[in-house]
Amino acid sequence: xxxxxxxxxxxxxxxxWEIALLGVxxxxxxxxxxxxxxxxxxxxxxxxxxxxxxxxIIALPMALLIIGRDIxxxxxxxxxxxxxxxxxxxxxxxxxxxxVLTGMSVGMLAGAINGFLVTYYAIPSIVVTIGTxxxxxxxxxxxxxxxxxxxxxxxxxxxxxxxxxxxLSFELxxxxxxxxxxxxxxxxxxxxxxxFAIGNNPTAAFYSGVAVNRYRFLLFVLVGLASxxxxxxxxxxxxxxxPTIALGWELSIIxxxxxxxxxxxxxSGSILGVVIAVFLMGLVTFGLxxxxxxxxxxxxxxxxxxxxxxxxxxxxxxxxxxVGAT
Amino acid sequence: MLNLLRAKLREIYLxxxxxxxxxxxxxxxxxxxxxxxxxxxxxxxxxxAMLALGQMLVIITRGIxxxxxxxxxxxxMIVALxxxxxxxxxxxxxxxxxxxxxxxxxxxxxxxIWKLSLPSIVVTLGTxxxFRxxxxxxSNGTWVNSHELSEAFISLPRTVILGFPVxxxxxxxxxxxxxxxxxxxxxxxEIYACGSNPAAAVYTGIDVGKIQCLTFVIxxxxxxxxxxxxxxxxxVAYVDIANGFELQVVAACVIGGVSIAGGRGSIIGCMLxxxxxxxxxxxxxxxxxxxxxQMAISGFVIIAAVVLNSKPAGKKKKIIxxxxxxxxAS
Numbered sequence: 001x002x003x004x005x006x007x008x009x010x011x012x013x014x015x016x017w018e019i020a021l022l023g024v025x026x027x028x029x030x031x032x033x034x035x036x037x038x039x040x041x042x043x044x045x046x047x048x049x050x051x052x053x054x055x056x057i058i059a060l061p062m063a064l065l066i067i068g069r070d071i072x073x074x075x076x077x078x079x080x081x082x083x084x085x086x087x088x089x090x091x092x093x094x095x096x097x098x099x100v101l102t103g104m105s106v107g108m109l110a111g112a113i114n115g116f117l118v119t120y121y122a123i124p125s126i127v128v129t130i131g132t133x134x135x136x137x138x139x140x141x142x143x144x145x146x147x148x149x150x151x152x153x154x155x156x157x158x159x160x161x162x163x164x165x166x167x168l169s170f171e172l173x174x175x176x177x178x179x180x181x182x183x184x185x186x187x188x189x190x191x192x193x194x195x196f197a198i199g200n201n202p203t204a205a206f207y208s209g210v211a212v213n214r215y216r217f218l219l220f221v222l223v224g225l226a227s228x229x230x231x232x233x234x235x236x237x238x239x240x241x242x243p244t245i246a247l248g249w250e251l252s253i254i255x256x257x258x259x260x261x262x263x264x265x266x267x268s269g270s271i272l273g274v275v276i277a278v279f280l281m282g283l284v285t286f287g288l289x290x291x292x293x294x295x296x297x298x299x300x301x302x303x304x305x306x307x308x309x310x311x312x313x314x315x316x317x318x319x320x321x322x323v324g325a326t
Numbered sequence: 327m328l329n330l331l332r333a334k335l336r337e338i339y340l341x342x343x344x345x346x347x348x349x350x351x352x353x354x355x356x357x358x359x360x361x362x363x364x365x366x367x368x369x370x371x372x373x374x375a376m377l378a379l380g381q382m383l384v385i386i387t388r389g390i391x392x393x394x395x396x397x398x399x400x401x402x403m404i405v406a407l408x409x410x411x412x413x414x415x416x417x418x419x420x421x422x423x424x425x426x427x428x429x430x431x432x433x434x435x436x437x438x439i440w441k442l443s444l445p446s447i448v449v450t451l452g453t454x455x456x457f458r459x460x461x462x463x464x465s466n467g468t469w470v471n472s473h474e475l476s477e478a479f480i481s482l483p484r485t486v487i488l489g490f491p492v493x494x495x496x497x498x499x500x501x502x503x504x505x506x507x508x509x510x511x512x513x514x515x516e517i518y519a520c521g522s523n524p525a526a527a528v529y530t531g532i533d534v535g536k537i538q539c540l541t542f543v544i545x546x547x548x549x550x551x552x553x554x555x556x557x558x559x560x561x562v563a564y565v566d567i568a569n570g571f572e573l574q575v576v577a578a579c580v581i582g583g584v585s586i587a588g589g590r591g592s593i594i595g596c597m598l599x600x601x602x603x604x605x606x607x608x609x610x611x612x613x614x615x616x617x618x619x620q621m622a623i624s625g626f627v628i629i630a631a632v633v634l635n636s637k638p639a640g641k642k643k644k645i646i647x648x649x650x651x652x653x654x655a656s
Contacts, residue, residue: 071447117629121636126390126447127586130576131628138622145618251455254448264448294467296565300459307438307452314442 032287069266077136082231087149111224115217160237199266371604372497380545388588389446395571396457401553406563413476428550436542440535472561522589
């Protein structure tokens with residue numbers, strides 16, 4: 001079963017997965033522009049990016065984490081606890097810098113808690129993060145109840161609502177820069193090679209002298225930090241904090257990563273694929289939105305995309321095997 | 327005797343903790359340990375316990391079913407809509423319908439996992455969203471309220487027989503069925519084999535994928551039955567019922583000592599895990615703590631339970647060459 005999925009990695013070497021994704025994205029783009037006259041509008045397209053950039057920022061380190069055979073289901077809850085912390089700082093009269101630093105450090109702390117529990121106690125990451133998913137979200141509920149925090153200073157709205165040049169939003173520029181950094185980190189540095197090594201065979205990596213647990217810990221902190229940054233942007237965009245903020249986001253984030261061709265069992269994947277998948281999902285949800293499809297029905301489409309995408313390589317392989325046999 | 331005690335250590339711990347909580351809460355409020363409230367706790371815990379039994383079978387074969395709550399909600403909506411169309415039909419039909427629909431939804435998961443060798447976490451993460459969305463599509467986002475449902479439909483789980491509501495008997499029947507399944511049925515024994523060593527299971531002639539598929543079908547059937555019970559008990563069906571309940575179900579299993587790595591898990595432990603969550607849920611309002619605490623407490627308890635059960639890797643730093651299994655686990 002493992003090998004069947006592992007063989008998928010051959011696909012990535014020749015980038016056919018990324019090309020296929022790009023093809024689908026172009027098709028969706030053309031379909032959308034034919035289906036709705038409102039699609040090909042610079043400001044509409046720019047607005048549409050807000051719906052996925054925050055998730056996409058988390059998807060990048062999540063890709064590394066999944067390549068390294070771990071997973072973090074608590075990201076949406078980390079967003080909530082960071083947002084609550086920032087709301088409290090804002091309420092106490094903290095400045096913008098302090099608020100942003102609070103969000104980022106609480107995120108890193110939450111990631112460090114996950115990483116510590118996973119590496120020190122050798123507990124599967126899925127169990128730990130199901131636990132911290134309840135814990136972090138639960139803490140937000142304890143602090144806020146059914147209340148709301150919204151005493152954010154005026155300039156704070158820039159992170160989620162500001163534009164750098166013209167219709168180019170701060171969020172989108174930030175995502176593109178971070179994506180470039182993660183591309184370099186995963187595909188051009190020793191750190192990236194080690195992540196692949198851990199994902200392919202943790203035991204072999206350990207015996208080759210890789211401090212496996214230190215890398216895994218760092219990846220969890222990185223995911224926490226990204227969730228903190230996403231929380232800054234989301235809170236800034238919404239202008240308020242409720243304990244239900246970003247509820248269920250882990251599903252779309254993991255879908256982005258898997259759609260991008262990252263093997264859920266670890267060992268293979270590329271940042272380019274994840275970035276294309278992010279835009280593809282953005283295009284699909286935006287197009288459905290223009291066609292007045294409600295959000296909950298979109299989740300059906302996303303769920304089907306998730307299952308469809310991981311089935312395709314397996315089905316292709318089965319098909320080839322059958323053709324080869326006859 | 328000592329070995330038996332050691333093997334059942336977690337169950338003994340859990341029982342002790344549950345008793346301590348119950349006694350402590352009784353000091354605060356004498357009503358807590360009255361028979362009425364105890365029946366209430368059993369009643370509140372029945373659906374959780376049924377789902378946890380199904381989930382336990384899935385987890386033992388190294389899978390996880392995150393779609394149970396969505397399955398429950400979708401099946402609940404389907405039977406509720408059927409009931410509004412055919413209010414005169416006997417209750418037997420609705421219960422059979424719920425089980426069959428749940429089973430079919432579970433089979434979707436199971437077949438994808440078996441025939442395409444897909445990881446269960448991804449498949450059920452996907453079907454979790456799909457099932458939930460389908461409820462919206464078939465109901466147009468509207469609610470089915472109690473006055474639209476037939477009297478028999480709503481009253482069945484609450485009917486009291488010999489001092490206990492029928493809901494409890496559904497729970498007991500599921501418990502008995504699962505006990506029989508894992509102790510006396512061949513496929514039930516094979517579940518443990520698949521989980522503890524899938525490679526060895528294959529060599530002994532067990533079709534691991536088929537057994538995994540079977541556990542998802544069982545988990546789905548139970549979720550379907552619970553869908554009817556949930557809708558009837560709360561007398562309402564809408565898109566968001568039991569949203570996020572899958573986490574409580576997994577939590578109950580993990581607290582009860584079902585190993586997420588597969589192969590290990592006892593029915594008693596699983597039931598104690600459910601009872602633990604049920605007692606906490608009932609105790610919080612009694613001792614005047616806001617229900618907003620419940621989520622954080624169950625998160626904390628999951629982590630505490632797995633941490634207590636783990637062997638810290640940090641303490642083994644001096645070993646230069648770990649045994650391979652230990653290195654893999656860390």
